[in-house]
Amino acid sequence: MGTVLQRDAERTRRALLDAAATALRTLGPSVSLDVVALQAGVSKGGLLHHFRSKDELFAGLAGEWMARFDAAVQTHLDPADAEPGRLCRAHIRAAFDDTVTGDDQLWSDPAVLAALLAVPEVLRRARESGVRWRSELSADGLHPDRVLLISRVLDGMWMTELLEGRADLDERHRTRDILLGLTRDTGPMIAAE
Amino acid sequence: MGTVLQRDAERTRRALLDAAATALRTLGPSVSLDVVALQAGVSKGGLLHHFRSKDELFAGLAGEWMARFDAAVQTHLDPADAEPGRLCRAHIRAAFDDTVTGDDQLWSDPAVLAALLAVPEVLRRARESGVRWRSELSADGLHPDRVLLISRVLDGMWMTELLEGRADLDERHRTRDILLGLTRDTGPMIAAE
DNA sequence: ATTAACATACCGTCCAGACGGTTGACGTAC
């Protein structure tokens, strides 16, 4: 049968990351390793076996966060869509996906993101991904001004959710539809021209 | 002559807040009171005289930040502008003001903002201001969709600067002009209709 | 003299990380 890891290391690693995210959301970046370990049902020694330092734990969190982000975008890529702006549309649909639930919901909590970005080392890593996403979106075939606007709005969603909580469904749908319209050349033009 | 405060309490208070912001940017929210006090040229006892606890210091930081934000918007309010969207335009011009310098620049550093928002208590206060700004902008006489889009983009600027650094001048100007155009009913329409 | 504005010394707690152990899975040899 499938290789069952000895004592399921991967499982505990996941549990540790989930616990860290949970604790981060409620306690901010000042969480202690003890709390995370306890929450994950592991001793502190066990935690330090998987992440040799607190920074490494945070780095792992950042990696997990970005991996989930990439995966979410990938999920929302429409195979039937071959027109310019398809990647933008995937980003938009991923950002406004309201069907996420369970553990995944934790990782889309803006408070977790804020706590993560407050850690200088994490911020450094996030910047690298930031420029990658930027270049990918730029190569999506849309007018630069449209990409510019869409990117800023998507970024803004995080900040807005952090400051005002998640908006009601109607507003979210309006925002999403405006953005999706911006990805269609037939949609209302916004760039000066 | 003008009331010179005894031993210039106001001055040291400012110095403490500036030092806290500086330390916050480089060290994240785990900054210690000792570091802040040292940086401000004050003993820890002196710090605790002005801010009786660490939370109070953070609360003071948040208050200062929001006060500076309000002041910046106020500065960019055009008295000669009486048309709908004047408050939105002030927000936009404030967000894209590149002439800020010196101490003020520190307070417009997104890393400071991120570190602040990671503190749960600060986040709570920020939320109150968030809904206030929102209602003010809604009463600015513009189409709701336009306000929606503009607000999101302005919020997004913080996140973008945090993740990618400040964009070059050309891009900033383009973004600003797009937004300013959105505040004019004669500008290109974006709302479905 | 009184009070605000600091400084100094100190205490109790918390916490990151080190360290030495223990347990269980897996291969290997017989």
Place this chain on the structure above:
DNA sequence: GTACGTCAACCGTCTGGACGGTATGTTAAT
């Protein structure tokens, strides 16, 4: 198939230092 070596996965404890906050002095303005 069983005894054994080995290595990753994990546990529990300890410690040195950092850190928030208190308690108490000291100085300057009014």
